[in-house]
Amino acid sequence: MRKLTGKELAQAIRAQTAAEVAAGPQPRLAVVVATDDEASLWYVRSIAKAAAGVGIAADIVDLGPAASPGQIRESLVRLSGDGGVHGLMLQTPLPPGASAQELAGAIDPRKDVDGANPLSLGRLAAGLPAFAPATAAAVMALLDHYGVELKGRRAVVVGRSTVVGKPLAHLLLDRHATVTVCHSRTRDLASVTATADVLVAAVGRAGLIGADHVAPGAVVIDVGTNPTDDGGLAGDVDFEPVSARAGALTPVPGGVGPVTTALLLRHTARAANLP
Numbered sequence: 001m002r003k004l005t006g007k008e009l010a011q012a013i014r015a016q017t018a019a020e021v022a023a024g025p026q027p028r029l030a031v032v033v034a035t036d037d038e039a040s041l042w043y044v045r046s047i048a049k050a051a052a053g054v055g056i057a058a059d060i061v062d063l064g065p066a067a068s069p070g071q072i073r074e075s076l077v078r079l080s081g082d083g084g085v086h087g088l089m090l091q092t093p094l095p096p097g098a099s100a101q102e103l104a105g106a107i108d109p110r111k112d113v114d115g116a117n118p119l120s121l122g123r124l125a126a127g128l129p130a131f132a133p134a135t136a137a138a139v140m141a142l143l144d145h146y147g148v149e150l151k152g153r154r155a156v157v158v159g160r161s162t163v164v165g166k167p168l169a170h171l172l173l174d175r176h177a178t179v180t181v182c183h184s185r186t187r188d189l190a191s192v193t194a195t196a197d198v199l200v201a202a203v204g205r206a207g208l209i210g211a212d213h214v215a216p217g218a219v220v221i222d223v224g225t226n227p228t229d230d231g232g233l234a235g236d237v238d239f240e241p242v243s244a245r246a247g248a249l250t251p252v253p254g255g256v257g258p259v260t261t262a263l264l265l266r267h268t269a270r271a272a273n274l275p
């Protein structure tokens with residue numbers, strides 16, 4: 001089994017991004033936060049740290065976990081109209097009553113570096129230039145980095161979220177894979193996932209994918225980041241048994257996650273250089 005680690009790829013993306021950043025005016029990324037979820041705040045801190053490392057300015061706009069949808073929208077509208085801000089992201093989760101998908105419509109698509117505006121998803125689906133959500137882009141970057149062939153192969157995506165499953169299905173289709181999307185109502189999940197040459201787990205349930213879900217030799221990408229009781233992180237894939245059967249598998253941590261953060265920065269550098 002080949003272990004598809006993301007750390008070196010993330011490092012390479014950051015180095016390339018740093019070079020792009022050095023060649024022009026400093027890009028600025030604004031991250032709007034309205035949560036006290038620890039995992040989410042960890043991600044925000046790691047974005048800020050990684051941004052500093054490549055020369056991108058990061059503004060964390062923390063509205064607190066009691067922010068109203070109106071306040072969040074106001075911030076997004078203001079930052080969308082701020083010429084000094086190139087990338088704009090709305091961190092999830094949001095307070096009860098606030099819909100990320102509705103609010104993300106207030107993000108200028110040219111600054112939508114995490115592909116959250118429904119316009120970005122529509123453009124992606126239509127094959128038009130748009131930023132893909134960083135996590136979906138990270139899956140594609142890992143597959144490309146490790147030379148995984150997609151054309152004509154069967155790809156199965158488990159999970160139909162707007163931030164991962166749906167955009168990823170379009171990205172895979174665009175690369176001429178035959179794509180199936182599974183979800184919580186899929187009957188006999190294992191019989192579908194076992195047809196996959198490339199299997200992507202993006203559900204958010206630790207250990208959902210076991211050895212019986214995987215064809216021998218399949219490439220398995222684990223997008224899950226489920227907090228464990230001991231403060232660690234577990235994927236959607238049951239690592240040990242699946243690694244004994246798969247041809248290649250991403251670890252959690254150290255797989256998709258680091259690449260996600262690096263691509264958010266690359267997108268920000270590109271947004272700053274849009275004509």
Ligand SMILES: Nc1nc(=O)c2c([nH]1)NC[C@@H]1CN(c3ccc(C(=O)N[C@@H](CCC(=O)O)C(=O)O)cc3)C=[N+]21
Nearest residue numbers: 040043090091092093135225233253254255257258260
């Ligand atoms: N609008 C929005 N977009 C997101 O992309 C988004 C979000 N909201 N809210 C929160 C989740 C979570 N998320 C992670 C990204 C990287 C790691 C990551 O790099 N984790 C490290 C390990 C960290 C550890 O060991 O604790 C790794 O996988 O190696 C984790 C989680 C993006 N999210």
